[in-house]
Amino acid sequence: MKPLVSIIMGSTSDLPVMEKAAKLLDEMHIPFEINALSAHRTPEAVESFAKNAAGRGLKVIIAGAGMAAALPGVIAANTTLPVIGVPIKGSALDGVDALYSILQMPPGIPVATVAINGAMNAAILAVQMLALSDAELAQKFADYKEGLKKKIEKANAELKEIKYDYKTN
Numbered sequence: 384m385k386p387l388v389s390i391i392m393g394s395t396s397d398l399p400v401m402e403k404a405a406k407l408l409d410e411m412h413i414p415f416e417i418n419a420l421s422a423h424r425t426p427e428a429v430e431s432f433a434k435n436a437a438g439r440g441l442k443v444i445i446a447g448a449g450m451a452a453a454l455p456g457v458i459a460a461n462t463t464l465p466v467i468g469v470p471i472k473g474s475a476l477d478g479v480d481a482l483y484s485i486l487q488m489p490p491g492i493p494v495a496t497v498a499i500n501g502a503m504n505a506a507i508l509a510v511q512m513l514a515l516s517d518a519e520l521a522q523k524f525a526d527y528k529e530g531l532k533k534k535i536e537k538a539n540a541e542l543k544e545i546k547y548d549y550k551t552n
Contacts, residue, residue, distance in 0.1 A: 385440040386416040388509050390502075391432070391458065393421050393448040397471050401447045404469070404506035411510055411523055422453035429454065433461030443509040446494075447502060449473035452481035455494045465512060467505040468494040 388408055392401045401417070408415045420429045436444060436458075444462065446455035447469035455468030468485035472478030478499035485496045497504040514521040543552060 384414045386414045387440070387442045387513060388413055388415040388506075389432075389436060389441050389444045390415060390417040391444060391446045391454065392417075392419050393452075393454050393471075395419050396473070397447050397449065400471050400500045401445075401469065401502050404445050404502040404509075407503055407506035408509070411520065411527070413510065413513065413520070420454065422448070422457040423451070426457070429457050430461050433458040436462050437464050443467065443512050445469060445502070445505045445509060447471050447505075448485070449478065449481045450484075452484035455485050455496075456488055456492065459488065459492050459494045466494050467508050468496045469502045469505050470496065470499045472499050 390401055390404050390408075392398065397419075405415065405417055418432075420432055422429050433444075441464060444458055444464055444466045446458050446466055448454035449471035450473065452468070452470055455466050459466040470478050470481035470485050472481075474480055482496070482499055485494055488494050495508060497508070510520065510524050514524050
């Protein structure tokens, strides 16, 4: 089974954030790979990865990075595949530096960007992209979204059962 999505992180210290993407892809039964590559420490490996990604059958790349956060942009510069950047909180600037770094790509080199530590939303975007050409996955994702709705409805019903002296609903 060949991976369709690649999850790349600048360091294994990013795994607690990026594993949220892995868990969702796993839940959706989407083959994926997960690796650590650094735009600054292993630039040749990052370039090689990005240039060969489409040829290996990958369809979407999720790249997480903190601080200077060059990884998603370097990957995007070297592939035609969609790249989703995940800014990772980890510096004195609480991830805002990474967010700005990933957002500020030059014309022609876009990186779709999610919230700081938003790896799960990155995986959801990847699922939505793949579902455009996969009806079974599209239905599975629609069921997932319906499940989110039911969770909130259940939580709201449970809140109605909590009693307070001045609660009116």
